[in-house]
Amino acid sequence: MNAPDPKAPPNEVEVIKSHSRLLRGTIADGLVDPLTGAIAPDDNALLKFHGSYQQDDRDLREERRRQKLEPAYQFMIRVRMPGGECTPAQWLALDEVAGEHANGTLRLTTRQTFQFHGIRKPHFKPAMQAIRAAGLDTIAACGDVNRNVLASANPFRSPLHAAAGALARAISEHLLPKTNAYQEIWLDAPAVDPATEVEPIYGPLYLPRKFKITVAVPPDNDVDVYAHDLSFIAVADGDRLVGWNVLVGGGMGMTHGEKATFxxxxxxxxxxxPDQAIAVAEQVVCVQRDFGDRSNRRHARFKYTIDDRGVDWFKAELERRLGFALAPARPFSFDHNTDAFGWQDGQDGQSHYTLFVENGRIADRGQRRLRTGLREIARIHTGIFALTNNQNVTIAGVSPAQRPVIEALIAEYGLQREVSLLRRNAMACVAFPTCALAMAESERYLPDLITRLDEVVDACGLADTPITMRMTGCPNGCARPYIAEIGLVGKAPGKYNLYLGAGFHGQRLGKLYRENIGEEAIIEALTPLLERYAAERQSGEHFGDFLVRAGVVVAVAAGREFHD
Structure with missing residues (x-):
């Protein structure tokens, strides 16, 4: 057991939380300060709990520095939307927020919700209030708490999917912070004395780091259960839910050059x-609250608590707190973590249309007027919009009478885009110009790289073969690149670490294959491997599996092996 030293001093963020008056800080004062577009540094640490990050336009950073101007400060706002379910009325309201307060685009995230970018301080509070007026909020969408809870997309697909969505919502509500700070700062609620408030689950310091929960319905692993702190996997008898298998201790982030992170x-x-799931979620969070590392934030994620103390220790501690033992896990299997596009049949005569949204950015570009088309669909749609964890959107619950109308709108606005399988199964984080952590491009660059790789894939005769590919601008792993068959992680402008050999449905980590390489080297590295795969693969063998079988990379079974 390699537990952190309990006598080690708390890190800076823990001190900020301890003085925050339960997440209030001086955020309210900073919002009305006309002398700067920013808020105070300590308040930035607290702002995350409210669902936002302060950023600046990095494309303008150097020019503004030369002009002796402060950075072009702006804010990103993330919505809390457990299970990714959004009504048409909410879609229209969020589209209006994008136009009135943000940069005119909606961004679908890799965690089944919306982000807004480019929000200036005068628009910050009005945007938050507009989101709340739509029946949504941003509470705990970021910060050292349980974040947006994911569920296998679209509750209309089956009773099991409905149960997964319901559990995601129940967990999200149960684990929300109880402080009145959000209501006071953003919704002008009467102030409450923080000394009279209690956080029954989190305590006054909340968690040591962020916490992520998913709910999956096999055979779809569209939520990437192995990549998260806590996951529930549906176990069924036909369409009847029997219960949930429980997984713990996943996580993607790391730091370049630090082998203690992985x-x-x-x-x-x-x-x-089913009736035990909420208690399990609460007590897993409470174990991390009490045993997570509050001294070293790079070692503060739940995965390190599990890795340091061991799975057996954790399970015994969890069951002690629960007052009952978990039953043995039931059999299950996954076969993919991607989305099925186009029309799919549903229940009760309904159908669903999953729309490809490249890297999650909803905007009007050329003949493909994505934002306008989805807005017009929202005006007449009587079902829901179901956001996927792969940055796409499903127009769900379409009645037989509505289907031709929606088909006509899809055609009118150019929404149906024929793209390669490689592009369909790719994801990217936002990175430049807004993310402060980005070391390289991601969202803006990946489409161009795929265009070049598609030429290689086509030449190898692999156009009909699905391969997962993900890119991030830094090693924090927001697009979960370490479980993609081809993973690219930003190292410096124009340079990436290339990871290969992960499992097609996210069940195995990739391995570092080339370090700090640019576009030409990426193409040169992948071309012969794709050629070998085309020539030597076995029937039904996925690219990542082939690379392991052929000895190109060594399979990674555990996190600490990642750097070996």
Missing amino acids: PRLADLIGFCT
Whole structure:
């Protein structure tokens, strides 16, 4: 057991939280300060709990520095939307927020919700209030708390998918912070004395780091259960939910050059009944609250608590707190973590249309007027919009009478885009120009790289073969690149680390294959491997599996092996 030293001093963020008056800080004062577009540094650490990050336009940073101007400060706002379910009325309201207060685009995230970018300080509070007026909020969408809870997309697909969405919502509500700070700062609610408030689950310091939960319905692993702190996998008898398998200890983030940091796959620890799931979620969070590292933030994620103390220790501690033992895990299997595009049949005569949204950016570009088309669909749609965890959107619950109308709108606005399988199964984080952590491009660059790689894939005769590919601008792993068959992680402008050999449905980590390489070297590295795959693969063998079988990379079974 390699537990952190309990006598080590708390890190800076822990001190800020301890003085924050339960997440209030001086955020309210900073919002009305006309002398700067920013808020105070300590308040930035607290702002995350409210669902926002302060950023600046990095494309303008150098020019503004030369002009002796402060950075072009702006804010990103992330919506809390457990299970990714959005009504048409909410879609229209969020589209209006994008136009009135943000940069005119909606961004679908890799965690089944919306982000807004480019929000200036005078628009900050009005945007938050508009989101709340739509029946949504941003509470705990970021910060050292449980964040947006994911569920296998579209509750209309089956009773099991409906149950997954319901559990995601129930967990999200149960684990929300109880402080009145959000209501006071953003919604002008009467002030409450923080000394009279209690956080029954989190305590006054909340968690040591962010916490992520998913709910999956096999055979779809569209939520990437192995990449998250806690996951529930549906176990069914036909369409009847029997209970949930429980996985713990996954996580993607790492730091370049620091071998003590690594991505880790979650461990399967048992099975719980439907009525036990909320208690399991709460007590898993409470174990991390009490044992997570509050001294070193780079070692503060739940995956390190599990890795340091061991899965057996954790399970015993969890069951002690629960007052019951988890049952043995039940059999399950996944076969992909991607989306099925186009029209799919649903229940009760309904159908669903999943629309490809490249890297999640909803905007009007050329003949493909994505934002306008989806707005017009929202005006007449009577079902819901179901956001996927792969940055796409499903127009769900379409009645037989509505289907031709929606088909006509899809055609009118050019929404149906024929793209390669490689592009369909790719994801990118935002990176430049807004993310402060980005070391390289991602969202703006990946489409061009795929155009070049598509030429290689086509020449190899692999156009009909699905391969997962993900890119991030830094090693924090927001697009989960370490479990993509081709993973690219930003190292410097124009330079990436190339990871290969992960499992097609996210069940195995990739391995570092080339370090700090640019576009030409990426193409040169992948071309012969794709050629070998085309010539030597076995029937039904995925690219990542082939690379492991052929000895190109060594399979990574555990997080600590990642750097070996």
